[in-house]
Amino acid sequence: MEITASQVKELREKTGAGMMDAKKALVEAGGDMDKAAELLRQKGIATAEKKSGRTAAEGQVASLISADGKAGAMVEVNCETDFVAKGEAFLAMVGEVNQQVLEEAPASVEALLTQPSKALAGSTVQQYVTEKIAAIRENLSIRRFVRYQREGHGAVHSYIHTGGRVGVLVEIQASKPETAGNEAFKQLLKDVAMQIASAAPEFVTRADIDPAVVEEETRVEMGKEDLANKPEEIRRKIVEGRVSKILGQRCLIEQPFVKDPSQSVDDVIKARATELGDPEVSVVRFTRYALGEGIEKKETNFAEEVAAAARV
Numbered sequence: 001m002e003i004t005a006s007q008v009k010e011l012r013e014k015t016g017a018g019m020m021d022a023k024k025a026l027v028e029a030g031g032d033m034d035k036a037a038e039l040l041r042q043k044g045i046a047t048a049e050k051k052s053g054r055t056a057a058e059g060q061v062a063s064l065i066s067a068d069g070k071a072g073a074m075v076e077v078n079c080e081t082d083f084v085a086k087g088e089a090f091l092a093m094v095g096e097v098n099q100q101v102l103e104e105a106p107a108s109v110e111a112l113l114t115q116p117s118k119a120l121a122g123s124t125v126q127q128y129v130t131e132k133i134a135a136i137r138e139n140l141s142i143r144r145f146v147r148y149q150r151e152g153h154g155a156v157h158s159y160i161h162t163g164g165r166v167g168v169l170v171e172i173q174a175s176k177p178e179t180a181g182n183e184a185f186k187q188l189l190k191d192v193a194m195q196i197a198s199a200a201p202e203f204v205t206r207a208d209i210d211p212a213v214v215e216e217e218t219r220v221e222m223g224k225e226d227l228a229n230k231p232e233e234i235r236r237k238i239v240e241g242r243v244s245k246i247l248g249q250r251c252l253i254e255q256p257f258v259k260d261p262s263q264s265v266d267d268v269i270k271a272r273a274t275e276l277g278d279p280e281v282s283v284v285r286f287t288r289y290a291l292g293e294g295i296e297k298k299e300t301n302f303a304e305e306v307a308a309a310a311r312v
Contacts, residue, residue: 001031015040038216042223057143057292058085061167063158064098069180072156073102074169075145076289080138085164093119093132093140100125101145109142143295146287154284155180159193165291168196175280185281188272194258195265196288201252204283209247217243252283 003026011022011033017040029035059078066072077094084090096119097112106112113126120128125142133140146169148156154173161167170193172185179185195201203209221227221239230238248254253266260268273281 001027003027003031007031007033011036011040038220038223041220043225057295058082059143059291060085060091060094060164061160061289061291062094062098062164063160063167063169064095064102065156065158066102069155069157070150071102071148072158072169072171073098073145073147074158074167074287074289075101076143076167076291078141078143078292078295079136084136084138087136089132089136090140093129093136096128097125097142097145101147105147105149106145109144112142112145144289146289148285148287150284153177153179154281155185155189157189157193159190159197161194161197166197167289168193168286170196170286171284173280173282173284174276174278176276176278179276179278179281182276184272184275188269188281191257191259191268192252192265192283192286195255196252196286198258199252199255200288200290201255201286202250204252204285206247206251206254209251214243214247217246221246252286 003023007026008019008022011017011026012019014033015022015037017025021040021043022036025036025039026033029039057078058081059076061074061076063072063074075094075098077090077097079085079090100106100115100118101112103118104112104115106115113124113129115125117123117125117128120131123131129140129142148169148171150156150171150173152173153176154171156169156171158170159168170189172189172192174180174185218239221242222235227235227238253264253269255265257263257265257268263271269281269283273279
């Protein structure tokens with residue numbers, strides 16, 4: 001069947017594979033995009049987590065925590081250049097957007113843009129952004145945000161790394177009201193947030209993993225070429241071990257603790273809970289933003305490269 005340039009482009013953006021590899025995978029998969037992506041992963045050419053690397057937008061990831069530590073917001077606001085991203089006017093705008101999210105708790109970016117702006121009286125947030133675009137003279141956008149509200153004992157904490165390029169918002173629960181004010185608990189909040197920023201887990205525990213993720217990883221490992229000639233029973237045992245290791249690396253509490261790899265994050269949390277005399281200290285949820293992840297920059301020769309690959 002004929003494979004189009006747009007199909008090759010889409011698969012490259014999805015997997016980060018080269019033009020020829022993407023073309024061959026699509027041909028082998030009969031044009032099925034998901035199957036082609038899976039074939040590339042089986043051959044070690046692509047990963048599920050990474051796109052093509054032509055990542056993109058400039059801007060800032062920033063956060064704001066309420067005075068009582070019970071609520072927190074984190075936003076990603078994008079601009080076109082690093083120069084603007086470091087400017088006072090843009091940074092002030094990011095702070096105002098964060099304040100809006102923290103105090104008004106919008107349900108989505110769309111809902112946020114329609115709210116009355118706290119920073120510009122008599123206008124909506126969308127009108128406020130438009131005013132900033134005119135003043136800063138670059139395209140600006142509120143890409144995403146997350147807001148946590150801790151209802152029970154415990155706290156919400158944030159960590160912003162590398163000049164606003166990586167941000168973390170994490171919620172940790174406790175069973176005693178005095179726990180949140182303890183310095184050991186505050187240090188745990190910092191340590192866990194830095195762990196998430198550094199090691200980029202996707203889940204808190206294995207219980208949070210969708211069965212579809214497990215099925216996908218199993219299919220990918222079963223299709224690896226190094227297992228092709230092994231008996232079915234042995235292959236399944238090997239795959240089970242590989243998938244377990246992969247999932248463990250993606251779960252926060254199973255990761256080696258970045259400050260002491262001889263311990264797991266779970267070990268650290270349990271030790272701190274014992275120190276605090278609070279057995280219910282645990283991570284409830286977290287969000288990690290990396291600036292511009294998933295946004296692709298245009299490259300001047302990219303369309304020509306795709307067209308050439310599609311003609312092969």
